[in-house]
Amino acid sequence: MQSLFSTLREELQLPTKKIEYFISFIESIIQKESVNLDQIAGIINPKNTKKSNYRILQRFFKDFNLIFTYFSKLLMRFIPEGKRILIIDRTEWKEINIFFLCVEYQGVGIPILWECLDKKGCTNTLERIDLLQDYLNIFGKESINYLTADREFIGRDWFNWLNSQGIKFLIRIKSNFILKNDFSYKKKVKGIFRYYSPKTKILKLFGTELRIMGKRINSKDLLIVATNSDELALEDYSTRWLIESMFSCFKKRGFDLESIKMTDNYKIDKLIAFISITYCWCIKAGKIFKTKDSKIRKDTGYSRKSTFKIGLESVSISIIQKHSKPKKYLKFINVFEPHSNESSHFVVA
Known part of the structure; x- marks a missing residue:
């Protein structure tokens, strides 16, 4: 997790606890394929009750100060x-x-x-x-x-x-x-x-x-x-x-953005920031897996799945297996490293 953690700390200048919760939140978005807080609350911290997690999420969106230039x-x-x-x-x-x-x-x-x-x-x-x-x-x-x-x-x-x-x-x-x-x-x-x-x-x-x-x-x-x-x-x-x-990936094909119950623009602005980094993570991972593992349709010559969908599924599996297969998870985390060679391993330009 160090690469992702270091990148967020360097660029967003946030306290450690905020960054850790940020990472947990975007991992939960990927696993649930939704930004609906009620669904996120069910998995973001298994040690807490769903009701407790939901209250924490509400406070997080209320108190989280994000400088959008940094983002x-x-x-x-x-x-x-x-x-x-x-x-x-x-x-x-x-x-x-x-x-x-x-x-x-x-x-x-x-x-x-x-x-x-x-x-x-x-x-x-x-x-x-x-x-x-x-x-x-x-x-x-x-x-x-x-x-x-x-x-x-x-x-x-x-x-x-x-x-x-x-x-x-x-x-x-x-x-x-x-x-x-x-x-x-x-x-x-x-x-x-x-x-x-x-x-x-x-x-x-x-x-x-x-x-x-x-x-x-x-x-x-x-x-x-x-x-x-x-x-x-x-x-x-x-x-x-x-x-x-991209709008389609934010909505029905990906993160179900239209299911949110938020109405305050300042909260929605923050949510879009979280969705955007999650989307980019999936895109980068998808570009790697699309060239390695994706099946090509014979009738069109194109992949059966979009770059985004390939990445979403691949990252989701790596999150589920991050304790049993930590090396694989770390490779996905490395997409947050800047200016590196995308073709050789899981890194970002």
Whole structure:
């Protein structure tokens, strides 16, 4: 456990007892495949009653002070240095609305920053700028390759701010937008891209000259993106779907996030932090086991299970067997070591 313990202590600057409970909590999430506190209370400390564990968990979430800048740096340790693709999106259910910023890492989305919104529905320009500014303050503009997002994340002021910061973007736009040029040309997006063959146009949207790329997906749907870069292609937009896959892992395919009964945003923010580190642990372990043990479907050429699911099952088994097979458990713990060779043993870049 020393590698995980040392990493958490180094990055989060927490007392020993808090770190030990933190580790017990994320191990319980993996074993139960749930973040529902009622289920976690049943296993987190077998020496206590379930009722006692539940009260301790409630106090833990109330009193646990987490500096999110430290936590973002911890999550970024899973990703090698270099230019990174940023993905932003929201997930919303019942009264909960969370705005995420992820970084692409070897075909998966890694959560780095998030904000629980005190409202339903879409983000506004200020909320987007605040989250991106947090990223810039921690990691710097030079760490960004480009930003990608869905149709929600559009607008004149938003595009102007991204341009002013020198951030390349690739964002999907709506088919009813009006595109213009410097002359009298004016046409709706869906009129320009009504045929199946891909097109690229240099036109103005919200008064800003952009490359507009698109194609018809089927008889009803268009895929149209806008970019301020000459280097990005329509195919690069596929990276955006990684955040949707991450949401799925946080919910029904993994940790059952939608089952929580929390309503206080400050508690949910902390819970997302715990889920994020647990998710990253499973992803790193899954990448190792996917190349070693996973079965490939003959009809598709892909693994029968996702990287996340392979890792989740593998780490869960190692936790159950950590006393009988401590060496195996320690190998999984080593995924928290930074800047090491992933291909040789269970470690993290």
